[in-house]
Amino acid sequence: MEEEGQGQTKGKKKKPKLKSPYQQKEKLHAVVYLIHKSILVQGWHVEFHDNVNLGLAATLLLRISDDQTIAIHNAHNRFKKVQIPDLLEKVTATGQDLLVGDFNLHHPDWGGDDIRTIDPQAIELSSGLKAADMKILTPRGFKTYSRGKGFAGAYSSTIDLTGASSSLAPFVSNWRSPHVPGFDSDHRVIMTTLDLDIERVPRFPTLSSPIITNNFARRLVQAFGPAIQNLVPLAPPPGSKRLKNKPTLVTRRAENLLRLAAERERKTGLMMPSQQHYKTKRLAQKLIPKERAAAFYRKLSQDIAKRRKLFFWAKAGAKWNQKASMPIRQLKAEKPRGQAALATSNKPPDQPAADPERTTLAASQDLTLGDVQELIACAPTGKAAGPDLLAYEGMKMAQKELLPYLHHTFAACLRLGHHPAAFKQASTVMLRKPDKDDYEQPKSWWPVTLLPCMGKLLEKIFTHRVKLLALDDNLLPNMQFGTPGKCTTKALQLLLNNVYAKPTAKEINPGLRCISRHPIGEGLTFNNSANMV
Numbered sequence: 001m002e003e004e005g006q007g008q009t010k011g012k013k014k015k016p017k018l019k020s021p022y023q024q025k026e027k028l029h030a031v032v033y034l035i036h037k038s039i040l041v042q043g044w045h046v047e048f049h050d051n052v053n054l055g056l057a058a059t060l061l062l063r064i065s066d067d068q069t070i071a072i073h074n075a076h077n078r079f080k081k082v083q084i085p086d087l088l089e090k091v092t093a094t095g096q097d098l099l100v101g102d103f104n105l106h107h108p109d110w111g112g113d114d115i116r117t118i119d120p121q122a123i124e125l126s127s128g129l130k131a132a133d134m135k136i137l138t139p140r141g142f143k144t145y146s147r148g149k150g151f152a153g154a155y156s157s158t159i160d161l162t163g164a165s166s167s168l169a170p171f172v173s174n175w176r177s178p179h180v181p182g183f184d185s186d187h188r189v190i191m192t193t194l195d196l197d198i199e200r201v202p203r204f205p206t207l208s209s210p211i212i213t214n215n216f217a218r219r220l221v222q223a224f225g226p227a228i229q230n231l232v233p234l235a236p237p238p239g240s241k242r243l244k245n246k247p248t249l250v251t252r253r254a255e256n257l258l259r260l261a262a263e264r265e266r267k268t269g270l271m272m273p274s275q276q277h278y279k280t281k282r283l284a285q286k287l288i289p290k291e292r293a294a295a296f297y298r299k300l301s302q303d304i305a306k307r308r309k310l311f312f313w314a315k316a317g318a319k320w321n322q323k324a325s326m327p328i329r330q331l332k333a334e335k336p337r338g339q340a341a342l343a344t345s346n347k348p349p350d351q352p353a354a355d356p357e358r359t360t361l362a363a364s365q366d367l368t369l370g371d372v373q374e375l376i377a378c379a380p381t382g383k384a385a386g387p388d389l390l391a392y393e394g395m396k397m398a399q400k401e402l403l404p405y406l407h408h409t410f411a412a413c414l415r416l417g418h419h420p421a422a423f424k425q426a427s428t429v430m431l432r433k434p435d436k437d438d439y440e441q442p443k444s445w446w447p448v449t450l451l452p453c454m455g456k457l458l459e460k461i462f463t464h465r466v467k468l469l470a471l472d473d474n475l476l477p478n479m480q481f482g483t484p485g486k487c488t489t490k491a492l493q494l495l496l497n498n499v500y501a502k503p504t505a506k507e508i509n510p511g512l513r514c515i516s517r518h519p520i521g522e523g524l525t526f527n528n529s530a531n532m533v
Helices: 003-012 084-089 118-131 209-233 249-268 274-304 310-320 338-343 369-377 392-397 399-416 453-472 488-500 517-524 526-532
Strands: 044-048 056-064 068-076 097-102 132-138 162-164 172-176 191-194 426-434 445-450
Touching: 056 084, 068 191, 068 517, 084 118, 097 191, 118 132, 209 399, 274 310, 369 392, 369 399, 399 453, 426 453
Parallel strands: 068 097
Antiparallel strands: 044 056, 056 068, 097 162, 132 162, 172 191, 426 445
16 A cells, blocks of 8 residues: 555656746845835935845935935845844945834844843844944834734834934934824834935926916915015115105295295184194195196297297197097997997907918927026016016026926916916006105006016017017018018118119109109208208
8 A cells, every 4th residue: 555655646747847937926125115206216226235135125325415315224134134244334334324124133222121132133233333323213112013913012022123323313303103094014114204305306287278277377376475475585674765856836835825824824723733734735735736737838838939849749739639539438228239239349350260271380389498497597687576476586596496387387388378367467556756746646656567477488488489480481571670680770771772773764753753843942941951861
């Protein structure tokens, strides 16, 4: 029976070995890094430890700035196979190191006084960290591992460690073990927060429609006001530099009359102070316009008598007598039919249908970061900011931070052919007119409308694309001298060439030969005009 059983055992077929690398199970590394997409790819690099600690340790080199790079080391001492001397050599090399991992080692430096057995590797690790001046951030005796469901039992220990170099430890703002619902493991989650500013790539939503573009532009404009108020320091207000206007003759007369009236009223004692102020102000408001009108008519009569500024007064009179080309808010209709006809008449005319035989031209819709950067660099200075409180000087100072946001918005607007409503909202400010006697009158102020600077940049992009389209396809006539390559000199050359090319007698219209030239010459002698011609 034994021989038969042995024969059956020998006769069994052995399972074939998997020789193909695609059929074999791939051995993964024991450590891993999860890096957020907002961090630049050029700003980090992962190096896996080779030789004895292959697959058990790795180093993440993270660039904080041009002159600072930190190293985050991750280790997993699985089955205690990590070679501590080789690990210490690499995790203490840069001087700005952060060490995390599951070391599976017991030592009183991190486990507390209840440690009974000290591992030899733990002694090497503790001595090496102290020699490299690295601080263990894990609280002493804090349980990070447990065999059961709780971390307070007899089978719990501290084997997950976090250490930082002395130069990096001040930047550690928080170390804690948060509770993560649904995370079932015998190891605790450990979170270490570093207070460092890392260069990130902002993530933008996809602007695929005008509505989404409007909302994004509105949020972008609204974000600048609080940011500027919180981050930009304000300069101390300068002293008063308001120029004192020299009182005119009319003002001096009015002041003298008011002073005499006030003295007369005080002597009589019949007026109260409040009534006196009201009467004085009312008298000045009546007297000053009359004196000003009288001075105006005196000036006008003197200029006409001496034949001075005739063109100026004629031009001003034409403006005064000009009638409105279209009545404003004077069209009324009471019945519904009349209201419908009124609304129809005020509608703009429909655009004519496009000619199918006409060639359709398209401008380039590509916009690069360099185009927006050049546009900001060429923006004028000294311009007031709009409702967004962002002037061109602020754009130039914060160009590095604003460039991705502006490029994303402008590229979507150019692609969709859309101008967001947030870029068209304006704010009106009132400026004083110089040399005015009474600034309580509305005519003594200038209303100035200020548009957002971002909207102006977008309009410049549209204008530049239309300009390039007109130049590349020769859409402008030859008589247009405001384009690149042409100037006022060429316009004068065109005029003078026609003058110098004297027409012959045959080319002159026979009807013009009978015109006498003497009256024309006599008319040109007025005010030495003939000599000038």
